[in-house]
Amino acid sequence: MTSAPGAILTADSPLSEEIVVRCREVTKTYGSGQSAVRALRGVDVDVAKGELLMLVGPSGCGKTTLISVIAGVLDRDGGECSVLGTDYAKIGNTERTNFRARNVGFVFQAFNLIPTLSIAENVAVPLLINRVKRAQAVEQAAALLAQVGLGDRTKDIPSRLSGGQQQRVAIARALIHKPKLLVCDEPTSALDHATGQRVMELLRSIAAGHDLSLVVVTHDQRIFEFADRIAEMDDGRIVRVSTGQGHQIAANHVNSAIGK
Amino acid sequence: MLGVALAMLFRDKAKFFGIIMGVTLASLVITQQGAIFLGLMSRTYAAISDMGDPDIWVMDAKVQFIDDIKPLQDTSLYRVRGVEGVAFAAPLYKGMIRARLDNGQFQNCVVIGLDDSTLTGGPPSMIEGRLEDLRQSDAVIVDLVGATEKLWKPGPDEATPRVPLAVGDSMELNDRRGIVVGISNNTRSFQSQPTIYTTYSRAKNFAPAERKMLSFVLVKAAAGADIPALCERISAATGLAAYTRDQFKAKTVTYFLENTGIPINFGIAVALGFIIGTVITGFMFFSFTLDNMRYFGTLKAMGTTDTRLLGMIMLQALAVGVIGFGIGVGLASWFGTVVPKKTPLAFVMPWQLLFVSASAVVVICVLAATLSIRKVIKLEPAVVFKG
Numbered sequence: 349m350t351s352a353p354g355a356i357l358t359a360d361s362p363l364s365e366e367i368v369v370r371c372r373e374v375t376k377t378y379g380s381g382q383s384a385v386r387a388l389r390g391v392d393v394d395v396a397k398g399e400l401l402m403l404v405g406p407s408g409c410g411k412t413t414l415i416s417v418i419a420g421v422l423d424r425d426g427g428e429c430s431v432l433g434t435d436y437a438k439i440g441n442t443e444r445t446n447f448r449a450r451n452v453g454f455v456f457q458a459f460n461l462i463p464t465l466s467i468a469e470n471v472a473v474p475l476l477i478n479r480v481k482r483a484q485a486v487e488q489a490a491a492l493l494a495q496v497g498l499g500d501r502t503k504d505i506p507s508r509l510s511g512g513q514q515q516r517v518a519i520a521r522a523l524i525h526k527p528k529l530l531v532c533d534e535p536t537s538a539l540d541h542a543t544g545q546r547v548m549e550l551l552r553s554i555a556a557g558h559d560l561s562l563v564v565v566t567h568d569q570r571i572f573e574f575a576d577r578i579a580e581m582d583d584g585r586i587v588r589v590s591t592g593q594g595h596q597i598a599a600n601h602v603n604s605a606i607g608k
Numbered sequence: 609m610l611g612v613a614l615a616m617l618f619r620d621k622a623k624f625f626g627i628i629m630g631v632t633l634a635s636l637v638i639t640q641q642g643a644i645f646l647g648l649m650s651r652t653y654a655a656i657s658d659m660g661d662p663d664i665w666v667m668d669a670k671v672q673f674i675d676d677i678k679p680l681q682d683t684s685l686y687r688v689r690g691v692e693g694v695a696f697a698a699p700l701y702k703g704m705i706r707a708r709l710d711n712g713q714f715q716n717c718v719v720i721g722l723d724d725s726t727l728t729g730g731p732p733s734m735i736e737g738r739l740e741d742l743r744q745s746d747a748v749i750v751d752l753v754g755a756t757e758k759l760w761k762p763g764p765d766e767a768t769p770r771v772p773l774a775v776g777d778s779m780e781l782n783d784r785r786g787i788v789v790g791i792s793n794n795t796r797s798f799q800s801q802p803t804i805y806t807t808y809s810r811a812k813n814f815a816p817a818e819r820k821m822l823s824f825v826l827v828k829a830a831a832g833a834d835i836p837a838l839c840e841r842i843s844a845a846t847g848l849a850a851y852t853r854d855q856f857k858a859k860t861v862t863y864f865l866e867n868t869g870i871p872i873n874f875g876i877a878v879a880l881g882f883i884i885g886t887v888i889t890g891f892m893f894f895s896f897t898l899d900n901m902r903y904f905g906t907l908k909a910m911g912t913t914d915t916r917l918l919g920m921i922m923l924q925a926l927a928v929g930v931i932g933f934g935i936g937v938g939l940a941s942w943f944g945t946v947v948p949k950k951t952p953l954a955f956v957m958p959w960q961l962l963f964v965s966a967s968a969v970v971v972i973c974v975l976a977a978t979l980s981i982r983k984v985i986k987l988e989p990a991v992v993f994k995g
Binding site: 376388401412416419421422441442445446447448449450452454456458460462464465469476477478482533 | 609611612615616619620810900902903906907908909910912913914915916988989990992993994
């Protein structure tokens, strides 16, 4: 990773003109009175189309709260935050849930694959949520699993797969409905270095191919190189934003894909 | 998403069978104990059911149930016959008489004396002999249960210790001779005592002499007569109580319900089945939901609405309800088919009992699902990022 001091950018300086996530002065406090915890203290951040933004920082600095607000699974207390031009605070709960179903993909630290469903059925879930017929959804899931190298494991249940394979399934599930924004919570922390690298390469290449914006929360310094920008958080604020070389990796991937 | 809900339920085999066990237990106990209770209650009015002929039973106004005999004067019969709308009225004697068996033991028997001329009130069907054979000298007809279980004779050797009473055998009824001319097929009575049919006049000879001997007057209404109205006319004209067959059955059952501990005993068994079933099902179903809370949270985060999650949980509850109820009722039916053939067990399972059992299962499933739904609806989707 190259994060020279000179490469520091402000939150208003994403790499592309087209902004997918726009947050201004976002605040969030848990609890009240003396036990109140101010998790976000006025966060400004933008994420551009096709960009991979990593949120890093010590535990309790507000990373998870921020991606929860960005993903629309947690209400903010103040400030503004819109995703694809939609401000969650201005739409109803059901509308927000439907917005997430269409536009947001999730990758979790513990994969969160439903253990009683086959991996194809797991991957098909976002399509089922979007009311695609089951047979069609499972068929698309199988095709996507083939793309991530698990075409021969579609009928296995998650517990029969390794951690890296399970995370690839989780990534396929996050992408199957072609979301515009992918939020990833510690996607490599349960994986060894080599597997983590492969998972990030997969994420990076898919993001590049689909103009997908990614917000990745991580402690894993080994994957910083995949970021376009890295936002360091501390005590509920973004204290520093630096560039990564993710755009170069993505460009290389696209070039190799088209045979340059 | 409903398919996902069912897959989550069916493929978690340990939890699934635990939940099914709870519903099955409740359904089985409620249905089986309920059927035994109804079977016992139906035996209290077995004598009324077995006499299909009369439309109306006339008796002393103080009679509380079929075995509570308060004899009438024989003139009551003529007063009933005089009421407009009565096609015919026949006397019936019903009382307890002691029979002496060949082995020297005594057995109390229900003796039913039928109208000498019409033999109204006879057994529902004959296995051997004919009802008309009662017109022979000293003739009696014995029901099958009595003949085989209570009035048997000692057998000729150890291999055949008991020989059922048969046509042609004689018996002693209150020191008077009775000759068996037929074996009837009766509904087993509540006390399971032998039932002996004879003519009204002969029954009066068997029974200890009393001033009044007429137990009931059996009435056949004229064609097209309004039977409830005829009951009222008979009561008004004679001062006696007159009931349709169903009314008299209900009066008899009511007496047993109000004056015996039977309903409480069975009620406790049914309530225990319901409570235990509810606790097991509720606990297992809630535990199943808690186990899947992370995945419900994941589904919620990925855009599944509360309404769809509610539908998923309701479907899971419905599935375990239907399967558990089916198995429970199936087991109860099997029990009710097999056991009564080898034992005197009373077992009646009408559709109303199945409805009650199904309703109880619905309540159990709704209670179990409500706990889970509450938990899932209150679940914040952000929980999926909390590890």
